[in-house]
Amino acid sequence: MGLADRLKLPMLRNGTALDDAAATVLHAEILRRKGFLKRLYADFYRVLRERIEPIEGKTIVELGSGGGFIKDVIPNAITSDILAVPSVERVFSACDMPFDAQSLDAIVMIDVLHHIPDVRGFFGEIQRCLKPGGRVVMIEPGNTFGGRFVYTHFHHEGFDPKAGWEFVSRGPLSSANGALPWIVFHRDRAVFEQAYPGLMIIEQRFHTPLRYVLSGGFTLRHLVPAWSYALVKAIEAILSPLNSYIGLFETTVLQKK
Secondary structure: HHHHHHOOOOOOOOOOEEHHHHHHHHHHHHHHHOHHHHHHHHHHHHHHHHHHHOOOOOOOEEEOOOOOOOOHHOOOEEEEEEEOOOOEEEOEEEEEEEEOOEEEEEEEEEEOHHOOHHHHHHHHHHHEEEEEEEEEEEEEEEHHHHHHHHHHHOOOOOOOOOOOOOOOOOOOOOOEOOOHHHHHHHHHHHHHHHHHHOEEEEEEEOOOOOOOOHOOOOOOOOOOOOHHHHHHHHHHHHHHHHHHHHOOOEEEEEEEO
């Protein structure tokens, strides 16, 4: 069995099923241990923060917090997840959020949208929960040439740009379509804008072609030492004009009218 086949199994390398809460706990341990990956997530959290600043006095919810450490960067963020794990404050579905109408200033998320089997239900909740002017900031897989190559050959999650908006969920983490954000906000953008006129797409940016791959992610060993992080980030800055072709991630910002 080759590397690509092994990575497509819904199982971590230590035999822990991805949909078990124990997998999220293991992710937290990996983040603390892998310096390169931790610095990447810290940068991702800063991207989220920059899009919603100032953060003081705001009600901010992170969806899919898992084993992350967003509070190090956004201390007032409410952490949440669909799985009950010790590191999160609230447990609920993104399609049924326990918040009053127009009560949230911002919703932030990293690699979450493409795991939601009913994105229409999610967008309905966004419109209900966000205050006017409130934002959703998400970092998701990017459907670029480089992104498609990596996600279809070396990743355990599905990646199908030809699919529809929904998919059958076998579990909250093992089921996904990594191309879903591109499908909704690029391929079917006109459909999205017609269905949700109260949500404006105010930013779309591809980025990060190298750092996640070189970090090894959560399943492989890092390919470069932690001390090289700044150097790799500088190389990415030089390559930034090519991000629409090689970027592995995309930041999308929605704002409620």
